[in-house]
Amino acid sequence: xxxxxxxxxxxxxxxxxxxxxxxxxxxxxxxxxxxxxxxxxxxxxxxxxxxxxxxxxxxxxxxxxxxxxxxxxxxxxxxxxxxxxxxxxxxxxxxxxxxxxxxxxxxxxxxxxxxxxxxxxxxxxxxxxxxxxxxxxxxxxxxxxxxxxxxxxxxxxxxxxxxxxxxxxxxxxxxxxxxxxxxxxxxxxxxxxxxxxxxxxxxxxxxxxxxxxxxxxxxxxxxxxxxxxxxxxxxxxxxxxxxxxxxxxxxxxxxxxxxxxxxxxxxxxxxxxxxxxxxxxxxxxxxxxxxxxxxxxxxxxxxxxxxxxxxxxxxxxxxxxxxxxxxxxxxxxxxxxxxxxxxxxxxxxxxxxxxxxxxxxxxxxxxxxxx
Ligand SMILES: Cc1cc2nc3c(=O)[nH]c(=O)nc-3n(C[C@H](O)[C@H](O)[C@H](O)COP(=O)(O)OP(=O)(O)OC[C@H]3O[C@@H](n4cnc5c(N)ncnc54)[C@H](O)[C@@H]3O)c2cc1C
Numbered sequence: 001x002x003x004x005x006x007x008x009x010x011x012x013x014x015x016x017x018x019x020x021x022x023x024x025x026x027x028x029x030x031x032x033x034x035x036x037x038x039x040x041x042x043x044x045x046x047x048x049x050x051x052x053x054x055x056x057x058x059x060x061x062x063x064x065x066x067x068x069x070x071x072x073x074x075x076x077x078x079x080x081x082x083x084x085x086x087x088x089x090x091x092x093x094x095x096x097x098x099x100x101x102x103x104x105x106x107x108x109x110x111x112x113x114x115x116x117x118x119x120x121x122x123x124x125x126x127x128x129x130x131x132x133x134x135x136x137x138x139x140x141x142x143x144x145x146x147x148x149x150x151x152x153x154x155x156x157x158x159x160x161x162x163x164x165x166x167x168x169x170x171x172x173x174x175x176x177x178x179x180x181x182x183x184x185x186x187x188x189x190x191x192x193x194x195x196x197x198x199x200x201x202x203x204x205x206x207x208x209x210x211x212x213x214x215x216x217x218x219x220x221x222x223x224x225x226x227x228x229x230x231x232x233x234x235x236x237x238x239x240x241x242x243x244x245x246x247x248x249x250x251x252x253x254x255x256x257x258x259x260x261x262x263x264x265x266x267x268x269x270x271x272x273x274x275x276x277x278x279x280x281x282x283x284x285x286x287x288x289x290x291x292x293x294x295x296x297x298x299x300x301x302x303x304x305x306x307x308x309x310x311x312x313x314x315x316x317x318x319x320x321x322x323x324x325x326x327x328x329x330x331x332x333x334x335x336x337x338x339x340x341x342x343x344x345x346x347x348x349x350x351x352x353x354x355x356x357x358x359x360x361x362x363x364x365x366x367x368x369x370x371x
Contacts, residue, residue, distance in 0.1 A: 017263020
């Protein structure tokens with residue numbers, strides 16, 4: 001009689017969250033299996049910009065990014081018509097890197113750590129003592145992780161109430177064109193935003209984000225951004241166009257019994273925050289710390305703390321998106337006082353404290369009243 005396969009931790013989904021959770025759990029001595037319906041390197045529509053904090057979280061997991069083909073990012077620029085404000089990341093450069101290249105680095109690190117990875121292996125359902133694969137095979141596990149993305153089936157199987165609001169539509173294209181600025185550029189138009197990230201020395205990613213699906217159609221939306229349109233005119237496409245839906249999603253809980261949700265499965269922030277990958281990596285580490293103490297309540301608490309800042313940042317950016325006059329005044333005020341933008345950026349990427357953020361907000365409000 002053959003014994004059913006087993007592991008300490010079984011992870012549904014081998015994207016950034018699932019692989020990071022696998023690496024973090026292996027580092028604490030657990031036997032880990034990851035299964036994904038897809039095969040590496042896995043592509044996904046994404047802005048592909050990583051803050052210095054994200055790069056640091058990857059380094060903590062031992063994931064090497066130095067020679068992965070990406071380019072350093074100096075910071076973030078907001079652009080609206082003639083107004084432009086640039087803020088440098090306070091703690092050094094971030095990284096622009098194709099998702100496929102990031103995935104390859106995560107897979108390589110997971111392999112090095114001894115994680116068992118089952119590719120082209122969709123999970124059909126979960127039970128109290130393990131999972132069942134589409135093939136019908138069962139795998140026993142003490143802990144189960146749902147790292148299966150924003151439309152998580154694990155979350156549905158657990159029947160965890162989820163609130164999704166401010167849904168927006170995205171289309172992404174890569175162009176064979178060398179980066180024209182070392183910044184992630186967020187261009188604000190009247191119906192859409194364009195989000196430009198250098199991802200290698202010869203490729204640039206452009207994401208269109210809009211509240212209405214028809215406003216996210218790439219060819220018509222790009223006309224709102226003549227500066228980008230003229231730069232990409234005639235450039236070859238470096239990938240096929242991909243679409244996605246982004247939203248602010250909050251869950252009533254991120255763990256139930258012996259099952260935990262990590263990454264986008266456990267809630268999302270709007271794509272414009274550029275913070276999804278950092279959150280996924282931090283969830284992974286918090287999950288591994290919690291199971292090392294056999295207590296998923298610790299993970300629940302850590303997750304709530306991690307979500308607070310990015311949720312606030314997402315709400316602020318979406319507020320600016322809905323109110324063009326306010327946005328114009330804010331960008332002009334920041335352009336006249338770039339140090340204020342850098343303070344906001346520092347708070348967003350986890351540097352600076354609540355007092356700094358409050359002081360920056362008060363200073364900005366004063367400048368807005370004064371203009
Ligand atoms: C338009 C857009 C732009 C973005 N830009 C940025 C950015 O610039 N910077 C940033 O940090 N973040 C960005 N994000 C967010 C970022 O892409 C996500 O936060 C990140 O991909 C989350 O990783 P994940 O592993 O949780 O989910 P995913 O990457 O979605 O991975 C989930 C995996 O689960 C697998 N899976 C699903 N169901 C099953 C099943 N039943 N069995 C087995 N496998 C399964 C899938 O095949 C997939 O590989 C952006 C998001 C969008 C939509």
